[in-house]
Amino acid sequence: MLIYGPKVKPGSLGHRETFADIGQTLATYFGTSPMDYGKNML
Structure with a gap:
């Protein structure tokens, strides 16, 4: 996953446990309810 923006600190996000991390990140970014x-x- 690539994250870009003026407030993003350079570096590795490390190994993620699940693709649900992407969904949770998008939910937070768009201001929707948190997922289970x-x-x-972010």
Whole structure:
């Protein structure tokens, strides 16, 4: 996954446990309700 923006610190996000992390990150970014699974990467 590639994350870009002025507030993003350069570096590796490391090994993610599940693709649900992507969904949780998108839910946070768009301001929707948190999902049951996944960890926000922002």
